[in-house]
Amino acid sequence: MNISVIGTGYVGLVTGACFAEFGINVTCVDKDAAKIEALERGEIPIFEPGLEEIVRRNARAGRLHFTTDTGSAVKDSLVVFIAVPTPPQPDGATDLSYVDSVARAIGSHLDGYKVVVTKSTVPVRTAERVRAGITEAARASGKDSVTCSVCSNPEFLREGSAVEDFLRPDRVVIGADDEQAIAILKDLYKPLNLIEVPFVVTSVAAAEMIKHASNAFLATKITFINEIANLCEKVGADVHDVARAMGLDGRIGRKFLHPGPGYGGSCFPKDTLSLVSFSEELGVEQRVVSAVIEANEFQRRRMVEKIEAMTGGIEGRTLAVLGLSFKPNTDDVRLSPAIDVIRLLQERGASVRAYDPQAMERAAAELENVVFASDAYDAARGADALILATEWNEFRRLDLARIHEALREPVIVDMRNIYEPPEMERLGFRYAGVGR
Numbered sequence: 001m002n003i004s005v006i007g008t009g010y011v012g013l014v015t016g017a018c019f020a021e022f023g024i025n026v027t028c029v030d031k032d033a034a035k036i037e038a039l040e041r042g043e044i045p046i047f048e049p050g051l052e053e054i055v056r057r058n059a060r061a062g063r064l065h066f067t068t069d070t071g072s073a074v075k076d077s078l079v080v081f082i083a084v085p086t087p088p089q090p091d092g093a094t095d096l097s098y099v100d101s102v103a104r105a106i107g108s109h110l111d112g113y114k115v116v117v118t119k120s121t122v123p124v125r126t127a128e129r130v131r132a133g134i135t136e137a138a139r140a141s142g143k144d145s146v147t148c149s150v151c152s153n154p155e156f157l158r159e160g161s162a163v164e165d166f167l168r169p170d171r172v173v174i175g176a177d178d179e180q181a182i183a184i185l186k187d188l189y190k191p192l193n194l195i196e197v198p199f200v201v202t203s204v205a206a207a208e209m210i211k212h213a214s215n216a217f218l219a220t221k222i223t224f225i226n227e228i229a230n231l232c233e234k235v236g237a238d239v240h241d242v243a244r245a246m247g248l249d250g251r252i253g254r255k256f257l258h259p260g261p262g263y264g265g266s267c268f269p270k271d272t273l274s275l276v277s278f279s280e281e282l283g284v285e286q287r288v289v290s291a292v293i294e295a296n297e298f299q300r301r302r303m304v305e306k307i308e309a310m311t312g313g314i315e316g317r318t319l320a321v322l323g324l325s326f327k328p329n330t331d332d333v334r335l336s337p338a339i340d341v342i343r344l345l346q347e348r349g350a351s352v353r354a355y356d357p358q359a360m361e362r363a364a365a366e367l368e369n370v371v372f373a374s375d376a377y378d379a380a381r382g383a384d385a386l387i388l389a390t391e392w393n394e395f396r397r398l399d400l401a402r403i404h405e406a407l408r409e410p411v412i413v414d415m416r417n418i419y420e421p422p423e424m425e426r427l428g429f430r431y432a433g434v435g436r
C-alpha cells in the first residue's frame with residue numbers, strides 16, 4: 001500500500017518512518033524544500049532518539065521517500081495523513097490555515113478513492129471542515145464526484161520517546177464513519193496486533209475529542225501537583241511523599257505527579273487553549289481547564305520568585321541555567337519553561353549563561369543576550385546561582401564539587417527536583433527544590 005504524510009515535522013517524520021518500518025511504502029511531504037533536501041541526503045532535521053536509524057534504514061530499503069510535491073504524493077497514495085502545525089492564534093483559537101491549505105491541495109489532486117486522516121491535533125469538527133475544503137477544491141478543478149473518507153487518527157507520541165511510543169502505543173484511536181476506511185486504517189496498523197495494542201474505533205468527533213480530553217487531563221494533573229507542592233512548601237511537607245502515596249491509589253496513578261515549573265512544549269499549552277476556545281464557541285464553558293491555564297502561567301512566575309528569594313535579588317546577577325528544551329531527550333524549545341523563565345529573569349535585570357546538550361541552536365533563535373556555554377561547568381563559571389531547568393540525565397550526575405567551585409555563590413534552584421535537599425546542604429549548597 002502507498003501512503004503519504006503531509007508535514008514532515010516531529011509527528012510527520014516519526015509517523016512516516018514508523019509506517020515504513022511496518023513495511024508500507026511512504027512518501028513524506030513538506031513545503032520546506034531545505035528540510036526535504038536534508039532528509040534526502042540522510043540528515044535528520046530534529047533530535048529524537050532512534051529516529052535517524054529508522055529513517056536511514058527505510059530510505060535505503062526504498063520504502064521511505066521525501067518530496068515537496070504534494071500533488072504527486074496524493075495521486076500515488078491510498079491514504080493521506082495530515083501532520084501539519086495547528087498553532088494557537090493570539091486569542092487561543094487554533095490556526096487551521098495549514099490544515100485548510102493541505103485540504104485544498106488534496107482536493108485539487110484527488111484521483112480516485114482516498115482515505116484522508118488528520119493526525120494534527122485539531123478542534124472538534126475539523127474533519128467536516130477538511131471534507132468541505134477537499135470538495136470545494138476538487139469541484140474547482142473540474143471533478144464532479146469526490147470519493148474520499150475523512151478520518152481522525154490522533155497522535156499520542158511523546159517527544160523524546162516518539163519512535164518507541166509509535167511502535168508500542170498504549171492505544172490506537174481511529175475515528176471514522178465508514179467501514180471501508182476503518183478496515184484500511186486497521187490494516188495499516190496491523191503489526192501492532194502482534195503486541196495486542198487496543199484499537200479504539202469511534203466516531204470522528206469522538207476521536208477529535210479524545211485527543212483534547214487526554215491532553216487537558218494530563219495538563220490538569222501536572223498543574224494540580226504543582227499547586228499541592230506550593231502548599232507543601234508552606235507546611236514543611238515533602239511533595240514527593242505526598243505524590244507517592246497519592247499515586248499508589250489505583251484511581252489516581254503515579255504518572256504526571258512530579259512538581260516543577262509547569263507544563264510547556266508544543267502541545268499542552270496550545271491544546272488547552274484550543275479546548276477552552278472551541279468549547280466557548282460551542283457555548284460550553286471549560287472552567288477546570290481555564291483555571292489550569294492560569295495556574296500554569298502562575299507557576300513560571302513562582303519559579304522566578306523562588307530564584308529571587310534564593311539570590312537575594314535578581315537584578316545585576318549572573319545566573320546559570322542548565323537545560324533549555326521543554327523536556328529531556330528532545331531539541332524542541334517551543335514554549336519551554338526554561339525559555340520562559342530565562343525571559344522573566346532577563347526582564348528583572350539578570351545576565352544568563354545557559355547550557356543544553358541538544359537544544360542550544362533552537363534556543364539561540366528564541367533568546368537574546370544569552371551566553372551559551374560548552375558544558376554545565378562552563379555555564380556555572382562565575383554565576384551567582386545555578387538553575388536546573390530540564391532534567392537531562394547528564395544533569396543528574398553532575399560533579400557537584402566542581403559546580404561548587406565554579407559558582408561565585410553556592411546557590412542551586414532545582415526546578416525539577418533532581419537532587420535531594422539534605423545531600424545538597426551537606427555539600428555546602430544553599431538549595432531549593434519545588435515543594436520540599
Ligand SMILES: NC(=O)c1ccc[n+]([C@@H]2O[C@H](COP(=O)([O-])OP(=O)(O)OC[C@H]3O[C@@H](n4cnc5c(N)ncnc54)[C@H](O)[C@@H]3O)[C@@H](O)[C@H]2O)c1
Pocket residue numbers: 006007008009010011012029030031032035070083084085086098101102119120121122155156157158159266267
Ligand atoms: N510534537 C508532538 O509531540 C505532537 C504530538 C501529538 C500531536 N502533535 C500535533 O501534530 C501536529 C504537527 O506537530 P509537529 O510538532 O510535528 O509540527 P512541526 O512544526 O514539527 O512540523 C510540521 C511540518 O509541517 C510542514 N508544513 C506546514 N504546512 C505544510 C503544507 N501545506 N504542506 C506540507 N508541509 C507543510 C512544516 O514545514 C513542518 O515541517 C500539530 O497539530 C501538533 O499539535 C504533535
